[in-house]
Amino acid sequence: MDLRVPLWQPRLARGNGEGRTVAVSDALEEEFREFVAARSAALLRTAYLLAGDWATAEDLLQTALTKTYLAWKRLGGIEAVEPYARRVLVNTATSWWRRRWHGERPTDVLPEQPARDRVQEQLDRDALWRHVQQLPARQRAVLVLRFYEDLSEAQTAALLNISAGTVKSQSSRALATLRRRLAAEQAAERAAEQAAGVPAPSARPNGPATGPRNPRPAAPSAPAGPPAQRPAATGRGPAAVPGTPRVRPDLPTPAPVVAVPPAPVPAIPASRVDA
Template identity: 75%
Template structure:
């Protein structure tokens, strides 16, 4: 088998092989890479394939084996993106530390105060809805909220509490 035979094979069977590659990897760009890699491997073995009657099943086997080795590596290679990020995202590690400190202190609050804060600020419930859910009066919700926030301000400081609750 010569090089022209390989070119003829690639021209005739590439669309069908590309569909097979797509079904193996589920992404057209990766399927094209898989097909190119498999055809390169086939080209390197092309002279030996003159002894084989079924070249296409051989190429399909190379497709499957290459896709399997890619899957085992768990590295998907470079993936093209439609839009490149212009700037790096903000560093939110300080926010995470402050939020973690806040939730540690919230867990230390009495049960009712903790429930009021969770319903009011985390679940975004109104005072009336919070009162109904807890089976207490609206005044109790207001007083428990005030006490809980006062305790948290005393433990964490106004700046930390305002920065976290604003988000």
Template identity: 55%
Template sequence: MNSTRHEEFRAYVADRGPTLLRAAMRLTSDRAEAEDLLQAALAKTYLAWDRIHDRAAVDGYVRRAMANTQISWWRRKKLDIYPTDQVPDRPVDDHTRRAEMRDALGRALGRLPERQRLTVMLRYYEDMSEAEIADVLGVSVGTVKSTVSRAMARLRDDDALGDDFPGIPRQPRGATPWNPRHD
């Protein structure tokens, strides 16, 4: 019975997950928050799975759980905001600028050779260790280190980035990057 419940729920999520994620995106307008919101709603749905007798109503249950969770998160966040006459020391988060930076980084990564792009993605996006990457790619750890190093040097290079990152200081050619462990 319990394994049937797991399989049934797993099949539901596999089938309806993308549609529900789009609904979560409309509620949050941020992919990371949308994924968190959907996961929270699916966790609530899983706990109530045996009580939902009409399987056609599951989407409505999940959407209602997302809406309630979003409202709860909004109320909690609202309590952290206090009116003041002073301007904050830190700049306000600029979602548009972050989106532009993410797009520019994607373009810069797209200009890297395939092997360099793959190692950078595995290292920094998938957070894999050099040994794990070496195992996946079937190369030595030294090859992974040198490939990532060359890719990062190319990304730091003015020519590789072009004008995609205006306002961000770039490392001059031939300069050694600052390393806090060496100070």
């Protein structure tokens, strides 16, 4: 949607039923066109916050600008035209809110959210916006003018044609309702997570979850049986160690090896060496 294109076009006012048209002053019409081209985008955003969807916001803005133009033509111009148009827009939205059908309607927030791949701040903003849409029309208008349009209590009271005390009370009640509903929604989400077995954020580990480590296999135990008996002592020496080959007693014992010293080398006579 191109917000640079004005959504409003002036219409020629009809006369007293005879079909005669009354031409609007060119200067006043051009001045109002400039106002619409400059501020229609901002007024459309305000209408969206009041209505909740862009299609209804465009209809509300079209109606509000038409009413403002008729007053502009009747009064020969309005000095503070933007506050006047915003007040007409809020009144138009309030009237629409009271008679609207509480059934299916377009919305920017789907009932089934995708995976939690957004930042928590965006999720909180979506939840807050859903609860703002459920507020009464007067409380919703006060919140939009006070905290979105950043108007003072006196300016908000003048636009809504109520007292400053009413602005304070409506704002306080709306904020208290939002806090209570958001707290209840968060408590319900925590209860659902606990019922599903999902640990609380404080109890969840920081690192990736790991399974239990496999214990080392225990050494195989010896089969059950009677206790081993020690061999009887004999006079032939120490008992044989189990697992070593036994020496057969019928084989002859080899004779001991005697080392023979080498024969001495005869000395060479000195005469042989001198020769």
